[in-house]
Amino acid sequence: MNIPTHLILIPALIVLAITIVIVLVAIRHTRTTTEFYASGRSVSGFKNGWAIAGDYMSAASFLGIAGLIAFFGYDGFIYSVGFFVAYLVVLFLVAEPLRNTGKFTLADVIAFRLRNPAVRIVVAVSTLSVCLFYMIAQMVGAGSLATVLVPGSNPDWAIVIIGVLMLAYVVFGGMFGTTYIQILKAVLLMAGAFLLTILVLAHYGFSIGAFFDAVAQVKGTVKNAAGEVVATKNFTQPGLLYNGQWGPLNLISLGIALIFGTAGLPHILIRFFTVPDARAARSSVKWAMILIGSFYVMTTFLGFGAATLLGKANIGIQLTGQRAEEFILKNPEKAAVLQKQFADNGFIVPSPNSNLAAPMLAQHLGGDIFLSIITIIAFTTILAVVAGLTIAASSAFAHDIWLMVVKRGKESESEQVLVARVTAAVVGVLSILLAIGFKTLNVAFLVGLAFAVAASANVPALVLSLFWRRMNTTGTIVGMLTGLISSIVLIAVSPAVMGVDAATVATKHLIQAKALFPLDNPAIISVPLGFIAAYLGSLYSKDPVAEAAFPESFVRGNTGLGAEAEVKV
């Protein structure tokens, strides 16, 4: 995967130049808090739909899902389905009432009826946890991606470059700049995925039947706990990833986290405060669903395409010539397999890496130019997602904790914007340091954890406060803390964090011991726990003020009467 430097540098500089222009324009639009946090509420539904798609389709979606399908076949596609269906939950339950009752943050909506600083602190803590978990995963991903796509590069540099750019975009560009960077990224990502899909289909003469016949020729094996092969399946068949005793429950638990978690992701929710009214919020979900749905349908062509055209064993860093021969000599236990690969292809892949499925497919179909374009798209994708997360985290701290709790709502506009900028910078620096600290650990579980916390803490509190009159301060705090703590504890003792690795494994489990909880994702337990705790907490406490405010919040939520208005600039 040695890309000539000028090929990677030219598209990188073009994208960088466009983003700098965006930020320079954006500086003039980030003077007030409404501009800094919500882009003046003047983003159209169509643009916001693209921006939501940009915020949502992370590197985990693009590289991760394509890789899962390329390595495990059908089961990887289940992720795509969940990420899409999640938007029905957003559309039917959350988007419009959120726009109608909120100002800048999730806490504005949840604390609407509950005039209690403790609620704001709990919601802000939950928001900050989700943002940090997700952000570290993205940035560590960027670091490891850099080392494989640009051989010889230092992962720390990739993390610092991504971190500093993201920080500059948010601090200077605010929500206005972030919005246009999301749109740019979404356009690039959709175009890249579409081109790859067309090239894969062209390879099969645009015959879907021939394509699937080829997919059915790709075989994978199912192993039991002892590592013995118990079944062989082809890639159109389910069960290569989710199998064994806990496979089906793992699948269902993941599904719960995906479809409910999205409606609690802070960086997605704050996008609904950037549009003029509830109708525009609705139309943003429409455009987002059209884009996100088309993209996830295309992931099957990317993933299956990589499986058929490249093959799992060939996806990863390749060694050729003398380096390959030396590696085979040093690893006699794998020599037979590697020697055959060397004889067939002229290279060996010592450790297959699923994240490289999409970039290598691009190289196979379009050469180095296409590889470098897809590489730049992957980095732009990570950059845009972390920028969205940074602004969500900064509003949770600067607006919810600093302004509403510490300053009790009294601070001038210019000071608020200053605090927001400083917070964004601090969040950015913190995530750079954490990502460098965690770079050798297997942090894939953090994305699952972010979705689990969002689904178990944020969604019960948000949905119940919007639709249930009895929901009150005690219920909100008890429910959110239960959801937050149970998901973190369960994931800490799950196979995603606990496991005993062999000495040769490069990225190790965080805790080297046998897992205590059998499922990778805790949502099947923690989401019901979050709802039950919120329900019981409200039932066993009285809060007449919160109940008396329900008619206002409900009428506002349903009609948009008295909602925060658009700012004309």
Place this chain on the structure above:
Amino acid sequence: MTSPDSPQPPSTGAGSTRWERIYHDPSFKDVIRKRTWFISCSVAFFVVYYFLLLVLVGYAPGIMERSVIGSINIAYLFALSQFVVGWFMMWLYLNRARKFDQENEAIIAASLISSVAKGSAPGRKNA
């Protein structure tokens, strides 16, 4: 809005604010009843339809592996149908929401007239 916090101080006594008058308005309750029914049925439907895929893939892979056309099996078509059903539900929601909007507008207009008649200020802030 004078305070940066969204909620106005909750008022006491039923029917004393414009929000409560609308909240207790029979035609508003009627719209809400229809809306709640529509949303509950739709959410129940797509949640069940989604988890049906996961349950069948997990517990009945034998059925899901059956071929439909050539190498394309039930599992893939069922997963693909989630997208078609999702877009259909989206279209359905957009259509219904437009009707609810119109009914809400009529209710808001009526409440505006009644609050002017009662001499209290129409509470449309920021507009």
